[in-house]
Amino acid sequence: MILFHKFKSMLASSMLVFAIFIVNVSNVWAIDIQEVVTPSGIKAWLVEDYTVPLISVSMEFTGGSTQDPAGLEGVTSIMGAMMDEGAGDLDTAALKAELEERGIELGFSADRDNVSGGMKLIATEKERAFELLKMVLTAPKFEAASLERIRAGYISGAKRNTNDPDSILGKRIRETLFKDHPYGREQRGTLNSLEKITRDDIVSRHQALFARDNVYIGVVGAISKEELMVELERTLSDLPQQATLVEIPDIVPVYGMREHITFESPQTTVSLAMPGLKRNAPDFFAAHIMNHILGGGTFSSWLYEEIREKRGLVYGIGTNLVTLEHTAYLGGGFATKPDQAKDALELTLSEIKRMATDGPTQEELDAAKKFVFGTYAISNLDTSSKISNVLVGLQSSKLGIDYINKRAEFIDAVSLDVVKAMARRLLSDPPMVITIGPGEV
Amino acid sequence: MALCVSGMLAVMPANGEETKTAQISLAPPEVTQTKLDNGLEIIVIPDRRAPVVTHMIWYKAGSADEPTGKSGIAHFLEHLMFKGTKTVPAGEFSKKVAEIGGQENAFTSVDYTAYYQKIAPEALEMAMGYEADRMHNLILSDEVIEPEKKVILEERRSRIDSEPRSILQETVEATLFKHHPYGTPIIGWQNEMLGLSKDDAIAFYNKFYSPNNAVLVVAGDVEPSEVIALAQKTYGKVEKRVEDIVRQRVVEPEPVTSRIINYEDPRVTKPSFSRMYLVPSYIGAAAKEAESLELLAAILGGSSTSRLYKSLVLEKEISTSAGAWYQGGSYDMTKFGFYGSPRGDEKIEDVELAVDEVINQLLKDGITQTELDNARNNLLKSAIFDRDSQTNMARLYGTVLSIGGDLDDINLWPERLAAVTIEEVNAVAKKYLRKNRSVTAFLRPQS
Numbered sequence: 001m002i003l004f005h006k007f008k009s010m011l012a013s014s015m016l017v018f019a020i021f022i023v024n025v026s027n028v029w030a031i032d033i034q035e036v037v038t039p040s041g042i043k044a045w046l047v048e049d050y051t052v053p054l055i056s057v058s059m060e061f062t063g064g065s066t067q068d069p070a071g072l073e074g075v076t077s078i079m080g081a082m083m084d085e086g087a088g089d090l091d092t093a094a095l096k097a098e099l100e101e102r103g104i105e106l107g108f109s110a111d112r113d114n115v116s117g118g119m120k121l122i123a124t125e126k127e128r129a130f131e132l133l134k135m136v137l138t139a140p141k142f143e144a145a146s147l148e149r150i151r152a153g154y155i156s157g158a159k160r161n162t163n164d165p166d167s168i169l170g171k172r173i174r175e176t177l178f179k180d181h182p183y184g185r186e187q188r189g190t191l192n193s194l195e196k197i198t199r200d201d202i203v204s205r206h207q208a209l210f211a212r213d214n215v216y217i218g219v220v221g222a223i224s225k226e227e228l229m230v231e232l233e234r235t236l237s238d239l240p241q242q243a244t245l246v247e248i249p250d251i252v253p254v255y256g257m258r259e260h261i262t263f264e265s266p267q268t269t270v271s272l273a274m275p276g277l278k279r280n281a282p283d284f285f286a287a288h289i290m291n292h293i294l295g296g297g298t299f300s301s302w303l304y305e306e307i308r309e310k311r312g313l314v315y316g317i318g319t320n321l322v323t324l325e326h327t328a329y330l331g332g333g334f335a336t337k338p339d340q341a342k343d344a345l346e347l348t349l350s351e352i353k354r355m356a357t358d359g360p361t362q363e364e365l366d367a368a369k370k371f372v373f374g375t376y377a378i379s380n381l382d383t384s385s386k387i388s389n390v391l392v393g394l395q396s397s398k399l400g401i402d403y404i405n406k407r408a409e410f411i412d413a414v415s416l417d418v419v420k421a422m423a424r425r426l427l428s429d430p431p432m433v434i435t436i437g438p439g440e441v
Numbered sequence: 442m443a444l445c446v447s448g449m450l451a452v453m454p455a456n457g458e459e460t461k462t463a464q465i466s467l468a469p470p471e472v473t474q475t476k477l478d479n480g481l482e483i484i485v486i487p488d489r490r491a492p493v494v495t496h497m498i499w500y501k502a503g504s505a506d507e508p509t510g511k512s513g514i515a516h517f518l519e520h521l522m523f524k525g526t527k528t529v530p531a532g533e534f535s536k537k538v539a540e541i542g543g544q545e546n547a548f549t550s551v552d553y554t555a556y557y558q559k560i561a562p563e564a565l566e567m568a569m570g571y572e573a574d575r576m577h578n579l580i581l582s583d584e585v586i587e588p589e590k591k592v593i594l595e596e597r598r599s600r601i602d603s604e605p606r607s608i609l610q611e612t613v614e615a616t617l618f619k620h621h622p623y624g625t626p627i628i629g630w631q632n633e634m635l636g637l638s639k640d641d642a643i644a645f646y647n648k649f650y651s652p653n654n655a656v657l658v659v660a661g662d663v664e665p666s667e668v669i670a671l672a673q674k675t676y677g678k679v680e681k682r683v684e685d686i687v688r689q690r691v692v693e694p695e696p697v698t699s700r701i702i703n704y705e706d707p708r709v710t711k712p713s714f715s716r717m718y719l720v721p722s723y724i725g726a727a728a729k730e731a732e733s734l735e736l737l738a739a740i741l742g743g744s745s746t747s748r749l750y751k752s753l754v755l756e757k758e759i760s761t762s763a764g765a766w767y768q769g770g771s772y773d774m775t776k777f778g779f780y781g782s783p784r785g786d787e788k789i790e791d792v793e794l795a796v797d798e799v800i801n802q803l804l805k806d807g808i809t810q811t812e813l814d815n816a817r818n819n820l821l822k823s824a825i826f827d828r829d830s831q832t833n834m835a836r837l838y839g840t841v842l843s844i845g846g847d848l849d850d851i852n853l854w855p856e857r858l859a860a861v862t863i864e865e866v867n868a869v870a871k872k873y874l875r876k877n878r879s880v881t882a883f884l885r886p887q888s
Contacts, residue, residue: 051490052828093755096745101815103822122825149754152784153761159710165603264707266602267595299523299535299545309532312591315599335599367540374542378559382493382661383830 031381033391033401036225038233044217045391045401046228049384053123055221057133058388059108060116060396062214063245066182066326067205074154074189075197079142079205080110081150083117086141087132095132104129106136112187113325115209116392120385123222130231137210138238142202151194158191165263169271169436172261176432177253177273183327211243212236218391220384250326256429261436268341268437269333272348275426276321276328279397285372285410286422287330288321292368293360293419294351295319295332300367302351307334313344330426341441345433356427359420373411470834473665474848477673479681480653484838485668486660488831494661495835496568497557498576499843501656502649504629505551505622505690505773511641513629516549517593518642522556523547524585526578531585534571543568551623552772553843559832562662569675576650577679581639590637597628605706606713609884616700617717617880621693621773651682656842660835688845693719693774699876707887712789713782714796716881720767720873722775724845731769732857733869734777738767739816740808740866741799742779746815748803749781753795759787763796772844777873789883800874807867817858824855 036044065076084099084107086092099106102125108117121129161167171186178184189197215236219228255273277287295303295318303317319332336344360368380386394403435441473485504515525531538545543560558568601607611626618624629637657676659668696719723731742749742765753760763781779800781792827833841850 049490051488052825054826054829056829093746093751100744100746100819103819103825105826120826122822145755145758149758149761149784155785156711156761156782163708163710266598298539300532300539305532308588308592310588312588313595315592315596335603336595337598367536370540371542374540374561375544376542377491378493378542378544378561381491382559382832385829 056384056388057118073193083108085146088135134235208244214243216395218388220388267335271333273432276330278328279323485665499656504627573675609704660831741765
């Protein structure tokens with residue numbers, strides 16, 4: 001047990017998703033990204049590095065739990081969890097034993113918009129590791145016993161969620177913001193849907209979502225371009241050429257509603273949502289920098305300063321720009337002793353209003369720009385697996401292989417007027433506020 | 442505390458035996474160790490892959506070093522260390538770190554308290570300057586004490602009161618350690634937290650925060666000689682504030698009873714079982730006992746190929762999860778734990794029975810050579826993965842040194858692991874996995 005000074009993952013429980021890919025690569029450090037294209041057209045980005053004898057392979061297949069057929073919520077998530085439960089001629093136990101014996105970490109998981117995963121391995125194991133990856137991708141067993149075991153775990157989770165304030169709150173936020181859009185559904189399934197899922201459903205999800213035209217690949221470590229080409233060609237050649245994806249519409253949530261859920265607990269949790277900006281929006285950085293000043297993840301944001309530092313009303317507080325494939329919003333929240341919730345909420349709303357009307361000072365903006373500029377290497381580029389994830393994210397967000405160099409210009413271009421205008425645009429209307437706790441807030 | 446002293450280094454063949462996989466040898470990292478005249482220990486771990494450096498200062502004082510009646514003061518002080526000094530206003534250090542895109546945090550455990558920044562190498566001197574300053578110049582006022590006390594009380598509500606599992610855990614630890622201060626929660630008992638004062642914080646600070654009771658760990662894109670020069674320039678100015686400290690805590694008496702704790706909470710929907718045994722840590726154990734316990738935990742329940750997982754989850758299909766762990770990295774006696782939760786409508790009592798069956802089987806027949814080899818290889822291989830993260834490396838060295846270990850505890854760990862025999866693992870199992878050394882806990886829905 002270790003106690004951290006500050007919440008490690010701010011708002012982890014009350015927010016909808018954290019699929020926020022903060023693409024703010026610093027150009028103080030150029031990483032040498034090579035594009036690899038195999039003879040049959042499979043693309044990957046590679047950073048060769050032999051300092052540590054490891055290889056990290058990240059993959060992202062477009063199409064996640066939003067692709068769940070109606071009534072079968074959770075099927076894609078279960079499929080992801082079952083990918084390493086036996087493949088090819090290896091049953092669950094044999095596959096896990098071999099991965100463990102060789103020190104290969106391999107697995108996949110589904111989120112809303114995609115199924116992602118990959119492997120991390122010691123370089124000497126690469127030949128067999130790619131063989132195993134191929135088996136997992138193209139011939140997963142989806143054994144009946146595994147399905148029942150994983151289903152049982154999901155059902156326990158779903159039951160727990162019905163009595164857990166953060167899960168109840170999360171569900172209500174989803175329903176409120178997204179209504180009957182796929183984002184409004186339960187990603188890990190409901191008690192009802194989980195009972196219905198069959199092995200055939202899992203197999204069908206796998207066939208639909210794992211293909212060569214919807215995969216992004218990033219590789220870092222002790223492997224050459226030539227070796228990687230051979231391995232990728234071999235690994236992915238048996239996948240279908242095309243994924244079968246249902247088109248998901250974009251959704252712009254409606255905000256402004258206030259709601260309280262009564263639940264007996266020692267703290268009241270408060271969650272807010274306001275309009276956000278998608279990752280590929282041209283003025284994304286203005287929103288990103290504004291969010292950083294208001295409630296970003298340092299010890300000096302407005303909300304941290306006013307509500308934690310000055311008044312001690314909360315342990316963790318912050319805001320987060322949530323960017324998904326088909327929507328975006330600015331979320332925020334905190335938990336506090338029930339009799340302090342009203343004060344803390346009023347202070348939060350007044351800081352949001354101050355941001356919308358006055359905006360930050362030039363000094364605050366300059367500091368925020370420096371942070372956003374410098375944080376990338378420090379936060380995202382210090383381990384192989386973080387870098388391989390970045391390579392995938394840059395590709396799937398269509399930011400381009402030269403994005404790293406352009407990034408400084410994007411940040412530079414954000415003037416005080418631009419940030420103020422962005423704050424007015426996103427924060428002027430009343431946010432959605434949903435609270436859960438013993439009494440009304 | 443969640444660190445084992447697993448970590449790193451040369452992965453070598455287990456006793457030179459043949460294994461199915463190729464063995465990798467990885468040269469030990471080139472770690473530089475030195476000490477300043479004021480007693481500050483320094484460790485530098487170069488990692489030049491990215492222009493990032495992790496700067497950590499570790500104080501050899503944690504919640505187990507608190508005076509009686511002042512539980513939570515180590516952690517409270519950690520929070521108050523961000524409140525400014527004689528020379529630096531509150532928040533300035535954090536602002537400087539944020540301005541360059543750096544990350545920072547601090548953490549408190551039973552044995553140590555640490556502060557860190559992850560920054561660009563150019564900013565290392567800046568961070569060292571501020572960190573050295575708050576090693577001896579902290580000032581506290583009532584205006585900062587009161588809001589921050591509310592913050593830690595809120596933190597307690599979030600971490601403990603809102604989590605039935607944590608409420609139970611707190612009692613389990615207080616029961617397992619009936620005399621030793623490891624039984625006191627790091628965050629503190631709420632009644633005592635309410636009474637913590639500025640003077641209590643300053644007293645703890647003056648007693649333990651001194652260069653000769655601290656370890657500086659710098660990992661990343663740096664030159665060791667430059668780090669040492671910078672340390673001299675910054676930390677070198679801080680005078681020894683106390684005489685050298687030898688930690689002498691009360692000794693936990695040998696346990697003689699098996700204890701059972703039940704907790705029902707309306708927020709719980711699914712019961713779960715756990716058990717902890719009192720065992721020695723790496724620091725306090727007789728030769729090879731800690732390594733043997735580490736291997737025993739891996740064999741019993743360290744992964745999805747372990748005995749517990751195979752038996753309870755895969756074969757009997759009565760659990761959704763089951764496993765075992767050993768927390769070797771502490772200064773005094775520590776914990777060896779088991780856990781399991783029932784699948785579907787299975788009974789929690791049956792999960793306990795099945796765990797006992799696995800334990801008893803092992804006590805009766807012992808482990809096999811294959812199990813030992815696999816467990817050892819897994820531990821060594823995960824150590825290689827740790828090399829990929831400078832932050833993990835810095836934490837490993839910081840932890841080992843601040844609980845009184847030395848570089849050999851890290852460097853020789855693979856060899857020591859390799860030298861453990863079947864008989865030695867069987868022996869620690871017999872010696873320590875006795876129910877009268879344990880506390881068993883059941884978390885249940887409100888009946």
